Amino acid sequence: MKTYYENTQAVMKELGQLLGKVSQEQITSYAVELLQAEQVFFIGVGRVRLALEAAVKRLTHLGIHCHMVGDLNEPPITRNDLLVVGSGSGESVIPLEIAKKAKGFDARIVHLTSNSTSSIAQLADVIVQFESPSKSSRVFTSIQPMTTVFEQALLLFHDVLTLQLMEEKGISFEELKANLANLE
Structure with missing residues (x-):
């Protein structure tokens, strides 16, 4: 049986490798879309939704x-x-049906996925590809169950992207802090 610390190292290695392979061009395109949109809507189900809620x-x-x-x-x-x-x-x-509906209103679509040829990808204006296991693909074999590494990557990806967006918008940590909820 592996120890907690051995599993931690293995998970961190998986995430580091996965996040290190995301295309800078795709990241930049996503950042541009985020900054140009009047409003940004997020859709995902299950644990993906939880990761996206943190991004929101x-x-x-x-x-x-x-x-x-x-x-x-x-x-x-x-x-x-x-x-x-x-x-x-x-x-x-x-998510596929919501993407179709949004396309009907001429909204732009960014797809965060491990399958760049999927039905949702066909509707997307920008695709950010994560080379991770999914229901339809086994890019590598994760030590974690099912699609856990993709869900974790979405959470970390948006936290890292925040640093880039803060710089692009010229927002300091103090200014960011001023926008935190205060009824907690």
Whole structure:
């Protein structure tokens, strides 16, 4: 049986390798989309949704107007907005149908995925590819169950991207702190 510390090292290695392979060109295209959109909507299911909810919270701290699809305070999407679709396989039913709907309103679409040829990818304006296991692909064999490494990568990816966006927007840590929730 591996120890907690041995598993920690293995997981960190997997995540480091996965995040290190994301295309800088794709990252830059995604950042441009985030900064140009009037509003940014996020959709994902299960643990992907949880990772994207964390991204919404952090990007909101940067002054980017973000929403999770399905939330009670979700406004309508328009042609000036962006839909970010997280789905490793790119075939998840709910995100796929939401992407189709957003396309009907001429919204831009970014797809965060491990399958750049998926049904959702066909609708996307920008694809950010994570070379990770998904329901439809086994790029490498993770020590973690199912699609865990993809979900973890989404969380860390957005936290690292935040640093780049802070620099691009000229936001200091103190300014960011001013946008934190204060009813906690």
